[in-house]
Amino acid sequence: MLKFVTDKDGVKRYLVTLKVNGNEYTKMVKANSLLVNFLRGELDLTGTKKACEQADCGACTVLLDGKPVNSCMILTINADGREITTVEGLASNGKLDILQEKFIEHSAPQCGYCTPGILMSAKALLNRNSHPTEYEVREAIAGNLCRCTGYVNYVKAILDAAENQ
Amino acid sequence: MYLPNFEYFQPDSIEETCQLLSQFGSKAKLMAGGTDVIIKMKKELLAPEILVSIEKIDQLKKIEYVPGKGVVIGSGVIHNDLVYSELLHEKYLSISEAARQMANNQVRNLGTVGGNIGSAVPSADLPPILIALGATVKITGVQGDRTMDLENVFIGPGKTVLTQDEIITEVVIPDQKMTGSNYIKFGLRASGALAVVGVAAAVQVDNNAIKDARIVLGAVSPTPVRAKKAEEFLRDKKISDELLAEAGVIASGECKPITDVRGSAEYRKDMVRVFTRRALRKAIDEGHA
Numbered sequence: 001m002l003k004f005v006t007d008k009d010g011v012k013r014y015l016v017t018l019k020v021n022g023n024e025y026t027k028m029v030k031a032n033s034l035l036v037n038f039l040r041g042e043l044d045l046t047g048t049k050k051a052c053e054q055a056d057c058g059a060c061t062v063l064l065d066g067k068p069v070n071s072c073m074i075l076t077i078n079a080d081g082r083e084i085t086t087v088e089g090l091a092s093n094g095k096l097d098i099l100q101e102k103f104i105e106h107s108a109p110q111c112g113y114c115t116p117g118i119l120m121s122a123k124a125l126l127n128r129n130s131h132p133t134e135y136e137v138r139e140a141i142a143g144n145l146c147r148c149t150g151y152v153n154y155v156k157a158i159l160d161a162a163e164n165q
Numbered sequence: 166m167y168l169p170n171f172e173y174f175q176p177d178s179i180e181e182t183c184q185l186l187s188q189f190g191s192k193a194k195l196m197a198g199g200t201d202v203i204i205k206m207k208k209e210l211l212a213p214e215i216l217v218s219i220e221k222i223d224q225l226k227k228i229e230y231v232p233g234k235g236v237v238i239g240s241g242v243i244h245n246d247l248v249y250s251e252l253l254h255e256k257y258l259s260i261s262e263a264a265r266q267m268a269n270n271q272v273r274n275l276g277t278v279g280g281n282i283g284s285a286v287p288s289a290d291l292p293p294i295l296i297a298l299g300a301t302v303k304i305t306g307v308q309g310d311r312t313m314d315l316e317n318v319f320i321g322p323g324k325t326v327l328t329q330d331e332i333i334t335e336v337v338i339p340d341q342k343m344t345g346s347n348y349i350k351f352g353l354r355a356s357g358a359l360a361v362v363g364v365a366a367a368v369q370v371d372n373n374a375i376k377d378a379r380i381v382l383g384a385v386s387p388t389p390v391r392a393k394k395a396e397e398f399l400r401d402k403k404i405s406d407e408l409l410a411e412a413g414v415i416a417s418g419e420c421k422p423i424t425d426v427r428g429s430a431e432y433r434k435d436m437v438r439v440f441t442r443r444a445l446r447k448a449i450d451e452g453h454a
């Protein structure tokens with residue numbers, strides 16, 4: 001059962017616990033809190049971007065229990081008790097993830113706005129399928145729009161990361 | 166973008182869900198993956214006072230084979246679980262492939278089978294292939310359960326026969342006489358695009374003749390529709406390219422498409438002709454693959 005308090009205007013705030021990048025956060029949120037706003041506003045994890053906010057562009061992609069999802073479509077309350085990984089959670093002990101290394105090596109990001117989302121989609125792909133084909137890479141990042149249209153180097157970088165992980 | 170205030174309930178059983186929906190009536194909105202509901206709320210097309218989420222009901226998230234009944238898909242199953250289901254790969258790859266063509270990877274990890282049916286969008290991708298395979302749905306409300314053919318669930322765009330307190334709990338694909346099935350979708354892009362036209366076909370082939378066929382057209386009428394005249398025409402006929410082409414012509418006369426930003430009515434009608442022929446051919450040649 002969700003615990004909540006009701007303020008004098010009758011608005012409820014619910015107690016949620018989320019595990020984000022390995023850290024547990026317990027917070028009070030309104031039901032209408034969207035995960036993307038919670039991550040950026042409450043936890044200062046601004047690597048997760050907002051653009052279309054209609055699940056079309058993928059800039060807000062995070063991993064929810066290991067699966068890539070659009071955090072603009074998810075209520076924070078729905079993520080209660082679940083594990084979230086954002087782009088900030090990819091590097092560990094000051095060392096970049098192989099995908100990040102390869103993105104740099106291949107100069108994959110142009111303006112960079114779609115990059116966190118693409119990293120998360122690519123990470124989920126490699127977790128599920130360590131040796132994807134080019135088609136599978138393209139399919140995995142099809143929900144991430146790059147308006148610089150620089151997909152070619154992203155695909156090369158992801159394939160390179162898969163080979164060298 | 167921010168959402169207006171609402172209250173949130175997260176029941177962990179079907180019974181409680183139906184009770185909440187009954188208790189709050191039209192103030193409440195049922196939500197599964199939310200890929201439709203949340204967008205509508207953002208666009209201010211929907212402003213429920215109460216959201217009832219079925220996300221926490223694990224019972225709704227199973228795909229299993231029940232002997233004597235068929236393949237049972239819980240309404241809370243997400244699209245990517247259809248895409249990767251080994252059971253479906255073995256029995257009805259056609260359903261997995263239909264799911265795979267939907268939306269994009271992120272949305273497929275949120276959107277559910279129940280939501281795809283419940284939203285009753287004419288262009289939804291799962292109903293055509295499910296109807297072609299003769300799927301039934303189990304609907305549960307405060308009064309109990311009822312089972313009906315999926316094709317009778319839809320009334321019009323955004324409208325189903327479900328009452329306020331009812332939810333779809335499972336979709337059942339009965340054991341088949343049909344030897345093959347297939348769904349072909351045309352969207353304006355390979356990913357993240359709704360169907361301009363979608364055609365599903367299932368056929369029972371015996372001795373190079375069609376014994377039985379089902380053809381279901383999506384995105385070309387207010388609800389998914391069966392091309393019954395084309396089905397009737399095919400029955401007990403020897404398979405030939407001309408036969409399938411003729412069935413396509415008949416099917417294209419059985420839809421009532423509209424003209425919108427994604428395509429004109431004339432274009433859609435003609436695409437039904439082509440896709441019916443192709444979907445039949447694939448179902449004949451490749452089985453349920």
Ligand SMILES: Cc1cc2nc3c(=O)[nH]c(=O)nc-3n(C[C@H](O)[C@H](O)[C@H](O)COP(=O)(O)OP(=O)(O)OC[C@H]3O[C@@H](n4cnc5c(N)ncnc54)[C@H](O)[C@@H]3O)c2cc1C
Nearest residue numbers: 197198199200201202268276277279280281283289290333
């Ligand atoms: C970017 C994007 C791309 C998309 N592309 C496609 C596509 O290619 N093809 C396609 O078909 N759809 C597409 N959709 C639409 C949508 O994602 C799907 O229809 C999805 O299956 C909806 O499921 P949901 O669980 O998210 O539904 P929700 O938003 O939770 O609910 C949708 C409706 O169904 C009702 N409902 C939910 N569960 C049940 C139930 N168990 N019983 C009865 N009613 C229920 C809800 O009350 C609501 O009215 C797309 C959406 C987005 C955002």
